[in-house]
Amino acid sequence: MKIDQVSDSVYVVAGTNVNWALVSDDRGVTVVDAGYPADTAAVLSSVSQIGHQLGDIAAVLVTHAHLDHIGAIPALVERAGVPVYTGAEEVRHAKREYLQQITPLQMVGQLGSRRGAVWVAQTLRACVGHIGMSVPTAVAADAETLAALPGGFVAVPTPGHTNGHTAYFMPSEGVLFSGDALVTGHPIARETGLQLLPGVFNHDEPGALASARSLADLGAEVMVPGHGLPIREDLPALLGAFAKS
Ligand SMILES: [Zn+2]
Numbered sequence: 001m002k003i004d005q006v007s008d009s010v011y012v013v014a015g016t017n018v019n020w021a022l023v024s025d026d027r028g029v030t031v032v033d034a035g036y037p038a039d040t041a042a043v044l045s046s047v048s049q050i051g052h053q054l055g056d057i058a059a060v061l062v063t064h065a066h067l068d069h070i071g072a073i074p075a076l077v078e079r080a081g082v083p084v085y086t087g088a089e090e091v092r093h094a095k096r097e098y099l100q101q102i103t104p105l106q107m108v109g110q111l112g113s114r115r116g117a118v119w120v121a122q123t124l125r126a127c128v129g130h131i132g133m134s135v136p137t138a139v140a141a142d143a144e145t146l147a148a149l150p151g152g153f154v155a156v157p158t159p160g161h162t163n164g165h166t167a168y169f170m171p172s173e174g175v176l177f178s179g180d181a182l183v184t185g186h187p188i189a190r191e192t193g194l195q196l197l198p199g200v201f202n203h204d205e206p207g208a209l210a211s212a213r214s215l216a217d218l219g220a221e222v223m224v225p226g227h228g229l230p231i232r233e234d235l236p237a238l239l240g241a242f243a244k245s
Contacts, residue, residue, distance in 0.1 A: 063179025
């Protein structure tokens, strides 16, 4: 686990090939995404490492309900009664009314390359015992609720990676939590820099591309992706170039 403060209130934590973020202000803490199940202890410990207690957590915001973004939620709900908010459509995914996630067969397909084989092994280790988990307490957050959370957020519907994928923008510090709508790296990707996740992860590739391009319109200065390093410099130019690519 590595904690990187990217703005006055925002801390990005790198866990098992995935990021989550902690947003801290005088109202408490908002957790954005929650790592793999095996990251649970790290998620809890990251909250104390930035000087907060579990009781300070006002909510978990979920960009989408893949296993690498919801892992610590059962512990946060059980131990601190934390509310879980996501996009209206993603609520159904979080409750596993349907599943839009890489299949076991598609994972086997990654074993052909060395980087793919390493990623599969790490992923299985990070999920073991929790493959079937869901988030029964997930609810949709309205605009007023999101604005009143520590940090203050606006939901940005970004369908494609999943139908209900939702990015979050924090206007007060210009921070975009892009989730998996737009990332800067992944263990099975060759390059770093602004990119979509490899196609095997996206439920609707054209939709994912359109959503990612639309993120340039927000006026964000800092981007916190679900995978890869945050971007703190030249973000408007980088997003603009991506939108035209
Ligand atoms: Zn992810």
